Amino acid sequence: MGQSKDTRDPEEQIRAAEMDAEIIALRRQRVPYVEIGRQMALKYRGPGEDPEQPYPKQYMHERYKAALAAIPAREVNAHREELNQLLDEAIDRTNEVLRARHPLVSNGRVMRIGEPFINENGEPDIAEGHGEPLEDAGPILAAVTEIRKLVGEIRVLNGLTIPVKQELDLGGHVNYTITGVDMDQLT
Numbered sequence: 001m002g003q004s005k006d007t008r009d010p011e012e013q014i015r016a017a018e019m020d021a022e023i024i025a026l027r028r029q030r031v032p033y034v035e036i037g038r039q040m041a042l043k044y045r046g047p048g049e050d051p052e053q054p055y056p057k058q059y060m061h062e063r064y065k066a067a068l069a070a071i072p073a074r075e076v077n078a079h080r081e082e083l084n085q086l087l088d089e090a091i092d093r094t095n096e097v098l099r100a101r102h103p104l105v106s107n108g109r110v111m112r113i114g115e116p117f118i119n120e121n122g123e124p125d126i127a128e129g130h131g132e133p134l135e136d137a138g139p140i141l142a143a144v145t146e147i148r149k150l151v152g153e154i155r156v157l158n159g160l161t162i163p164v165k166q167e168l169d170l171g172g173h174v175n176y177t178i179t180g181v182d183m184d185q186l187t
Helices: 010-028 033-044 057-070 073-099 138-157
Strands: 115-118 124-127 165-170 174-179
Touching (some): 010 033, 010 057, 010 073
Antiparallel strands (some): 115 124
C-alpha cells in the first residue's frame, strides 16, 4: 500500500479494518482463502450486492498480504512465530512416522523374511513367511521428503533462501551464469 490519502469515509475505513483483522485471524486458524471469501461476503457485502456471491480467492489473498504489510512488525513476527511453531509440530509428527516400524504388506498379508532350515532330504531350504517382518521403505522415504519440504518452508518463512547469482564475462567469448555460489569463496 502506498502513501496515498485514504478517501473513504470513516465508516468505510472502520469496516475495511475490521474485515482485514478478520481475514488475518481466519488465516491464523488456517482457514482457506475460498472459505474466507465466502464468510467475508456474507458479513461485509454492501447494499445492492449479493451476499451469497463470495469474494474471489485472489482478492482475499491480496487483502491478507496488504493487511499483513500494514500491521506493526511485532505482530508480523508473532504471526511468523505461530507459523514456525506449526511447522515444527508438523516436523515432530513426521519424525514419529519416520521412527515407527512399517511392515511391508502385500495382498493384505505382512511379508516376512524366510526362515532357513534343512528339509527332510537334508538340503537347505527356506520356510517362507516365518521370519521377521520385512520393513516397508515407502513411508520412511515419504517422511524424509515431507521433512525436506517443511524445512524448506521454514527457510522461506524466515528469509534464509536468498539466492546468490554471479555472472562472469570472459572477454565476450563465453558467458557463464553461476547460481548458488559466492564468487569470493571460489578464489
